[in-house]
Amino acid sequence: MLAALIWDVDGTFAETERDGHRIAFNEAFEALGLAWRWDVPRYAELLRVTGGRERLLHDMASQPDAPADAAERSALAAALHAEKNRRYALIAASGRIPLRPGVARLLREATAAGLQHAIATTTSRVNLDALMRQHFGAVWPSLFAAVVCAEDAPVKKPDPQVYRMALDRLSLDPEEALAIEDSPNGLAAASAAGIATLVTRSLNFAGQPFEDALAVCDDLDSPAAPSSRLLGARSARVDVAQLGVWHGAWWRERLAA
Numbered sequence: 001m002l003a004a005l006i007w008d009v010d011g012t013f014a015e016t017e018r019d020g021h022r023i024a025f026n027e028a029f030e031a032l033g034l035a036w037r038w039d040v041p042r043y044a045e046l047l048r049v050t051g052g053r054e055r056l057l058h059d060m061a062s063q064p065d066a067p068a069d070a071a072e073r074s075a076l077a078a079a080l081h082a083e084k085n086r087r088y089a090l091i092a093a094s095g096r097i098p099l100r101p102g103v104a105r106l107l108r109e110a111t112a113a114g115l116q117h118a119i120a121t122t123t124s125r126v127n128l129d130a131l132m133r134q135h136f137g138a139v140w141p142s143l144f145a146a147v148v149c150a151e152d153a154p155v156k157k158p159d160p161q162v163y164r165m166a167l168d169r170l171s172l173d174p175e176e177a178l179a180i181e182d183s184p185n186g187l188a189a190a191s192a193a194g195i196a197t198l199v200t201r202s203l204n205f206a207g208q209p210f211e212d213a214l215a216v217c218d219d220l221d222s223p224a225a226p227s228s229r230l231l232g233a234r235s236a237r238v239d240v241a242q243l244g245v246w247h248g249a250w251w252r253e254r255l256a257a
Contacts, residue, residue, distance in 0.1 A: 003176040004116040011182035011202035024088035050156035092130035102220025118146040158188035
C-alpha cells in the first residue's frame with residue numbers, strides 16, 4: 001500500500017535550475033570577475049552533472065582561463081558555489097520562482113489522504129530552505145516526515161543514497177513509497193533504490209522519454225501517461241487516487257514477473 005510521496009526539489013517543486021540556480025551562477029561569475037556565462041541550452045547540458053560544485057569543475061575543463069592547478073580550481077569552485085548560494089537565496093526569497101503547476105494541490109490532497117511526505121534532494125539545506133520558506137513559511141519542515149539534503153547524502157544522484165536514507169527515516173520499504181522526479185539522474189536514483197517513480201518533466205528535460213518511470217507528465221496538472229507495461233489509460237491530471245492505482249499495478253506487474 002502506498003504510504004508516502006518522496007519529492008525531489010530542483011526542477012520538480014519549481015523550475016529552480018533554469019530560473020534560479022542558473023541565474024545565480026551567472027551573477028556569481030560576474031561578481032568574481034569571470035566572463036563565463038551559462039545560457040539555457042548550456043545549462044541544460046551541464047545538468048547531466050549532478051551537484052553545483054561538480055558542475056562548476058566539469059565546466060572549467062572547457063574554460064581556457066580556468067586555473068590549471070587542480071587545487072586552485074577546487075578553491076575557485078568553492079568560492080563560486082558559496083556566492084551562487086547566497087544569490088540564489090535572494091532570488092528565491094524575492095518570489096521570482098513559483099511552484100510548478102499542481103505541486104501545492106498534490107501536497108494537500110496526499111496529506112488529506114493520510115500519506116506522508118518526504119524530500120530527497122542533493123541540493124544544500126540552505127537552498128532548500130530559501131525556496132520552501134518563500135512558499136510555505138517558516139513551518140515548512142512540519143509538512144515533511146523526512147528531509148534529506150546534500151549535507152545528509154553527499155553522494156549525488158544517480159546514486160540511490162539519498163532515497164535509501166529517506167526510506168530509512170520514514171521507516172518504510174521501497175514498495176510503500178512513490179518518488180516524484182524531473183530528471184534522468186533523479187529517476188535512476190529512485191529506481192536504484194527500488195522506488196516506483198512519477199516523472200514530471202522539467203523544461204530542461206522536456207524531450208526525454210523516461211521509459212523506466214511509473215508514469216510521465218509535463219506537470220502535475222497536465223495529462224499523465226503510465227508506463228506502457230501497465231497498459232493503463234492517460235489521466236487528466238495527477239491525483240492521489242490515480243497514483244494509488246498506478247502504484248498498485250506497478251508492483252503487481254513486478255511480483256508477477
